[in-house]
Amino acid sequence: MTVYWRSLFFTSPSIFILLTLVVATGLQGVALYGLKQQPWTGIQTRPDMASGHVRITGITPGSPAARQTDLHVGQQLVTLSTPTQSVELTSDGRDEYLSAPDYATLDQRLAQQTKLWKALTNAEPITLSTQDGRHATLTPQRHTPIGSIPGYVWLLLPLHVLLPLVGALVWLYKPHTLESTFLYLAGISYSFFGAVFCVLYQRELTLNPEWILLLTSLGNGSMFLLGMAVCAILTYYPQRVLGLEALLAYAGLWLGLSLNYHFRWVEAPLHIFIFQFLVLYAAMVLVSYRQWRAARQNPVNRVTLMVLHFSIQVPTGLTILLYAIPTTLGQEPYITPLVAHVFIISMFGGWVAGILRFRLFEAEYWCFKSLMWAFGGSLVIAADILLAGLLHLSGTYALGMALVVAGFVYFPLRQWLLGRFMPADRQSLQAFLPTFSASITQAVTPQAFEASWRETLRERFQPLHLEPVPADADGRIKLGDNGLHLLIPNLPGDQLYRITGKHLGAHLFGKADVAMAESLLAIARMVSAASEARRQAVQAERQRIMHDLHDTVGARLLTLSHELPQPEHKKAARETLQILRETVKLSLKQTPLRLGEHLADWRAETISRAEAAGVSLHWQTDEGLERLEIAPRQALELAHILRELVTNALKHAQPTQLHADFKPDGEGLEMAISHDGATTAPQEWQEGTGLSSLRRRLEIVQGTLECTHQAEQGQLRTTLTLPLQTA
Incomplete structure (x- = not known):
């Protein structure tokens, strides 16, 4: 049977929520019962630190005090008298367990509360004396009507039920994790403390002294559990920074301080009640510092700590600054215990957001x-x-x-x-546009635009990593992993870039980054589309010109190849026609070409020209070149460069040997043409049309040329290297 109930409790969310609701509601029901057991006069008061007494802030209609014409709002009550005794009404009588600096003062205030309790519960008339010398006699009711309980109490009680329910929901969302378990324990503990607080602080003039001692001890114990839950969360979440021994040592210290307050072994320094909370706050600051140092390289953990510690340090720090320190120094606090209570309640919202890591960005x-x-x-x-x-x-x-x-x-x-x-990303879009424009407007091809887009993302966000990932159906810019990642489409929209760690992991991405990326993407796509439209227009015009050349000049060359009388002239016309057709064909191509096929064509043409000149040709290519691809434009320019080099060798050097070597050079191609004959050093050359044309073509294909003269062997070697652009 025990195993059954344990299994039901941990596997049924409804049972877990129901039990939490029953416990929290039961605690608040006990608080309401305690409030009803107070004697009732219908007078609401607040401390007046200037006079040391209490000031009337309200009188409930229909109450015993409402029938007294000598009582009105704003008066200061000085004493409460019966036929047998008179009790002074001091300003610190209602929060004696909070404000008493030592046990002697606490005993005096408890003795005063005992006298007030007896005076209000012996069913005899009492006389209230005001500072202006007036006296009002009335008979208190034995119990407080439920309708006269202050309105803010009815707001606090549901909050005290909500806190453990929120902890239960977080525990169900992240079950069996230490942080959610301690959040649930903190909610239950504070629900218990809230019930105690309502009875102790919201009483009218007095409460049974035995109840005061009991509730003070229970409240102290519940605050001990709450403090331990907070320290455990800060110690182990989002990462562990202290060992279990340190946590147990701190628990033993605070438990000793709490028991010391109850059993009065020794006088605590500074203040018998507040000193233990100063110790708690100092420990929280120390653990927060350790967590912050451990999270320096993890932006998600760092922002999680920011949320957690903001929700803890700010309310507790304000409570200590505005209430605890002035009380310890014997001054009037800036806030009431009720406001301090509300401060502590506000912590739970930040805990939930931090533990669930909800919208940390x-x-x-x-x-x-x-x-x-x-x-x-x-x-x-x-x-x-x-x-x-x-x-x-x-x-x-x-x-x-x-x-x-x-x-x-x-x-x-x-x-x-x-x-x-x-983050240093407060720069506006207008301020970043000059840098962006300088990068994106230098691109010409779609590949160059995409490279500029990636570089723009790196420069704007300075990420730790930028990697391509498959695009989803949405295709929009979005945040991932609580702002650790930013997913941005590429320019075509068929892929996403996952950017990780803004500003080298120092910060998380946020909505401002999404808006900035959307604006930059729209501009980049607009510029890329305009460039592509221009490129297509240029390509269309190029195709028209190539077709016109083929149809006019080509037709004329074909006619000349038949009409010219000399065989060598006919051959020259046919070779020119072949070059024209090759130029037109390659100029209209868009897709990469096989390098091996062009090497074969170039070899056949060079052999024909060498044989006609009586020159021995040695042609050598590596096998790896057969599988490489080359852009059509490069193939066209390389063919012209090869013809120009062979022409120069045959025309000016009258060689006997001509060598042509082709081999891979990294991701590019190396072509070397060497020959003997009447060769001279490159320093002695005079640049003409051939060399100028050669340099212009090399600039187009982004190649380099090197000429070396070996005088002792009488050879000239020309080496060309260029990267292969397959797109």
Whole structure:
């Protein structure tokens, strides 16, 4: 049976949620019961630190106090009297367990609460005396009507139920993980503490002293569990930074402090209740620092920490600054325990977002601005406390001086931090356009445009990695892995580029990066489409010219090959016609060609010319060249260059031997033409039409030419290297 229920609990989400709801609702039901057990006069009060008493803030209609004409809102209550005793109403009577600096003061306040409890529960009339000398006599009701419970209590109670439910949902979403388990424990613990808080703090004038001691201990225990859950989350998530021994040692320390508050073994330094929370906060700061150092190379973990620590450090830091420190120094706190309670509730939203890593790419800049806002406000408050405490200035003058001092420190520091820690992508699209234009407008072919697009992405986002991945059906720019990746289509849209780690992994991508990439992609595609349209127009015009050459000049050469009387003239006309046809054919080609086929044609033509000149030809090609491809334009220019070199050799050197060697050169081709005969050193040459034409063709194919003269052997060697552009 035990195994069955355990299996049902961990496998049925509905049972898990139901049990959580029952526990949390039951705790808040007990809190409502405790509130109803208070004696009721219908008077709402708040502490007045200036006078040391309490001030009336409201009187409930229909209550015992509503029938007293001597009581009205704004009066200060000084004493509560019965026929047998008189009890002073002090401003610190309702949060004695929070504000008492030592056990002696706590005992005095508990003794006061005992007297008030007896006075309000003995069914006798009581007399309330105000500071202006008025007296009002009334008989309190034994129990508080449920309708007179303050409205904010009805807002807090559902929140105390919601917190463990949120933890349960996160646990179901990420079951059996340490961070979700401790988040659930934190929700249950704070639901328990919230119920205790409502009874202790929302009571009217007093509460059973025995209840105060019991609820204080229970609240302290629930805060101990909450603090341990927070420290465990910070220690193990998103990565482990301390060992289990350190966590257990800290748990033992804080448990000892909590038990010491209950059993009163020794007086805690500074403050009997607040000291343990100062220790907790110092430990959280230390663990946060360790986590931050461990996440320097992981932007997702770093932003996760930013969300988690912002949601923890800011509320707890403000609570310590605005409540704990002034209370410890014996000054009036800037916020009430109720506001501090709401601060702590706000932590859970950040925990959920951090543990689920929900939309982290939106959190980085928002967290920075919020932290700076909190820092600015804290700086003003700290300066106000120091000026009022050390220089004994009046409140208004101290606040004005604090604003001036904080302004001179805060604004320069904010600008420095903004430039130092925040992403350097605040550059607008208009500011980046000149750099983008210089890169994209230099491209001519679709391949060059795509290379410029990749370079633009690298320059704009400075990623750790840029790799192509298959395109999905959507094809839009989108964020991936909580902003760790940015998926951007290529210019044709048939592939995606996955960019990882903005600014060398320092930051996550966000919505601003998506908008920037969309604008750049639209501009790049527009420029590429315009260039492609121009290229196609040029190609169409080239085709028209080639067809005209073929139809006019080709026809005339064909006629001449039949009409010329001399055989050598006929042969020259036929060779010219063949060159023209080859030029037209290659100029109209768009797809890569087999290099081996052209080598065979070039070999046949060169053999024919060498035999006609009585020259012995030695032609050598590597086998690997047969499988290589060459662009049509390169094939055409290379054929012209080979003819020009052979022509120069046969015309000027009258060689007996002609060598032609072809071999691969990395991803390119090396062609070497060497011959004997009447050769001279290249330094002695006079550049003519042949050399000028040769250089122009080499520029087109991006090739290089080197001529070497071997005087002792009487040979001239011309070596040409060029990259093979198959597209």
